[in-house]
Amino acid sequence: MRPDHHPTPFTADEIRDAFVPGTIVRSRVERAGAEPVVHVRVSIAADPDGGIYEFWTEGLDGRRLEEPVQQRSIWRELQAHASMPADATTIDPVTIDVPMGTFDGLRYTRVDGDTVDTFWFATSMPGAPIRMERRVAGELVFSSTAIEEQRP
Numbered sequence: 001m002r003p004d005h006h007p008t009p010f011t012a013d014e015i016r017d018a019f020v021p022g023t024i025v026r027s028r029v030e031r032a033g034a035e036p037v038v039h040v041r042v043s044i045a046a047d048p049d050g051g052i053y054e055f056w057t058e059g060l061d062g063r064r065l066e067e068p069v070q071q072r073s074i075w076r077e078l079q080a081h082a083s084m085p086a087d088a089t090t091i092d093p094v095t096i097d098v099p100m101g102t103f104d105g106l107r108y109t110r111v112d113g114d115t116v117d118t119f120w121f122a123t124s125m126p127g128a129p130i131r132m133e134r135r136v137a138g139e140l141v142f143s144s145t146a147i148e149e150q151r152p
Contacts, residue, residue, distance in 0.1 A: 001083040006091060008082040009106050010126040012075035018126040019046045022152030025128075028099075029057075032141040036060060039144065041128075042068075050074040078127065082119070084110050096120045098130055099147040105130075114138075 001008060010018075023043040030036045037057050044052040056068045089110040096105045103122035108129075110117045120131040130146040 001080055004086055005083045006086050006089055006108070008079050009108070009121040009123070010079065010082070012079040014126040015078050016046065016048070016051070016075045019043055019051045020151060021045050024148075024150040025146060026058075026148040027144045027146050028060075029144045030140075030142070032139065037065065038062075038147070044070065050077075082108070082121070082129075084108055088112060094120065096122060096130060098145050100130065100149055103130065 021043050025041045027039045027041075028036055029039045037059060040056050040058060042054040044054055046052070050073055052070055052072045054068045054070050057065045059065055089108055092107045092109070094105055094107045096103045096107075098120075103124060105120055105122045108119045108121070110119075114137045116135045118131075118133050118135075119129040122130050132142070132144045133140060134142040
């Protein structure tokens with residue numbers, strides 16, 4: 001998206017075309033010093049410029065911990081989330097094994113000082129990475145892993 005950045009794994013059009021209202025994705029989220037939770041994202045509606053999502057967090061027992069929040073995102077903005085500087089990022093083809101399944105994909109690893117952010121994108125699922133993690137000075141401080149997808 002910028003001349004000094006790698007190409008993104010998906011174009012805005014690919015993200016738009018893969019958006020299916022009614023799709024629910026659950027991801028296990030872990031943060032250092034906190035109990036794991038499940039982040040739920042529901043695709044609500046789309047138009048040529050963007051889509052509307054609803055988000056909430058659940059405990060591992062399925063109990064809602066917060067009220068749902070809706071957010072609209074523009075397809076190009078979603079593409080921009082994966083725009084990473086070429087001089088700080090490596091891209092590797094990988095097989096991704098997550099509770100949701102096994103996928104061919106791309107692993108983007110971005111290094112900024114002692115912080116390493118890694119994003120695993122399933123090439124068959126344009127949009128958000130199905131796994132992410134952040135390490136600071138070698139310590140895992142955040143991870144998000146897709147555990148389930150329900151399509152209408």
